[in-house]
Amino acid sequence: MSDIDLHASATGLQPGGAGQVSLVDLLDRLLGTGVVLAGDVLISLAGVDLVEIRLKALITSVRADMARRERAEQ
Amino acid sequence: MSGNARYVFAVARDLDVAELSGTHGFQGAAVEAVEHEKLAAVVCDVDLAEFGAEPLTRNLEDLAWVERVARTHNEVVWRVAAVSTCAPLRLVTVCADDESVRAKVDSLRAGLEDVLDRIEGRQEWSVKVLVAPRPAGETSPVAPATSGADYLRRKRQASDRRRDLSVEAEHIARDVHDLAHTHAVASRRLAPQDPRLTGRPETMVLNAAYLVEADEHEAFTAALHAAGEQHPSVTVEVEGPWPAYSFAVLE
Numbered sequence: 028m029s030d031i032d033l034h035a036s037a038t039g040l041q042p043g044g045a046g047q048v049s050l051v052d053l054l055d056r057l058l059g060t061g062v063v064l065a066g067d068v069l070i071s072l073a074g075v076d077l078v079e080i081r082l083k084a085l086i087t088s089v090r091a092d093m094a095r096r097e098r099a100e101q
Numbered sequence: 102m103s104g105n106a107r108y109v110f111a112v113a114r115d116l117d118v119a120e121l122s123g124t125h126g127f128q129g130a131a132v133e134a135v136e137h138e139k140l141a142a143v144v145c146d147v148d149l150a151e152f153g154a155e156p157l158t159r160n161l162e163d164l165a166w167v168e169r170v171a172r173t174h175n176e177v178v179w180r181v182a183a184v185s186t187c188a189p190l191r192l193v194t195v196c197a198d199d200e201s202v203r204a205k206v207d208s209l210r211a212g213l214e215d216v217l218d219r220i221e222g223r224q225e226w227s228v229k230v231l232v233a234p235r236p237a238g239e240t241s242p243v244a245p246a247t248s249g250a251d252y253l254r255r256k257r258q259a260s261d262r263r264r265d266l267s268v269e270a271e272h273i274a275r276d277v278h279d280l281a282h283t284h285a286v287a288s289r290r291l292a293p294q295d296p297r298l299t300g301r302p303e304t305m306v307l308n309a310a311y312l313v314e315a316d317e318h319e320a321f322t323a324a325l326h327a328a329g330e331q332h333p334s335v336t337v338e339v340e341g342p343w344p345a346y347s348f349a350v351l352e
Contacts, residue, residue, distance in 0.1 A: 054171060054192075055294070056310075056343065
């Protein structure tokens with residue numbers, strides 16, 4: 028990949044560009060994708076999928092919070 | 102737990118580490134390369150008081166912390182992808198030291214080479230298809246129902262209309278996916294994002310990633326913009342290029 032190609036973004040995706048990438052778009056890509064190179068620290072705790080599991084739990088709780096807030100507003 | 106460890110952002114090939122000078126990871130730590138034969142793991146120091154196993158379990162429940170780490174991770178991956186062939190690692194990969202990083206890279210070397218071969222000269226594009234909610238007036242009858250049977254009939258008709266619309270949207274999503282796929286070397290469908298997470302009223306019916314040759318991206322985006330114009334009942338969103346996050350998965 029060349030420098031020029033990556034930065035010739037029509038939508039300003041690159042960090043510091045015109046458009047800020049939404050967190051949900053970012054987590055779509057950073058969770059469960061990417062090379063899994065399990066780290067020592069995580070392995071010593073609970074195994075390779077710990078981060079993913081905890082982040083899924085986090086997102087579930089965010090959804091629940093948002094749903095509660097929506098109900099309260101109605 | 103105290104002391105430092107190494108946070109690994111990505112594994113790169115054909116990386117000249119001098120091109121990353123001035124790139125910072127967490128807490129201002131310089132980004133460095135841990136080289137192993139032809140591969141380089143891109144790392145920075147992190148404090149185990151923040152990234153150790155125990156603090157991590159707390160920090161991963163703090164969305165602001167996750168966002169900060171995700172954005173920093175993404176920024177570094179972008180810098181690396183701009184100057185090399187880059188396989189991004191999953192968020193929060195922490196190794197004890199450089200020796201451990203090298204051992205990990207070595208044990209996965211064949212898979213890493215396959216991943217790098219697959220993504221070299223290619224970029225990831227995101228395509229979403231969204232359906233706007235119908236205005237309330239279109240689905241609710243204007244005149245009051247004249248009888249219980251009339252009410253039930255109208256209710257059934259409204260439900261049929263909603264079903265027809267969602268079937269149509271699914272068809273369009275499949276067509277858009279098929280079209281995008283013909284311009285890509287690989288594709289991956291992700292779960293549609295919940296409106297509560299996007300903060301938008303539309304329903305997402307396609308959320309997919311496509312691996313596209315760097316010199317084919319104009320044809321790819323042009324075909325999808327044309328598809329969007331052909332289907333005014335939906336919005337087709339094309340974003341990119343991304344580093345090849347969705348295609349850097351070790352088999």
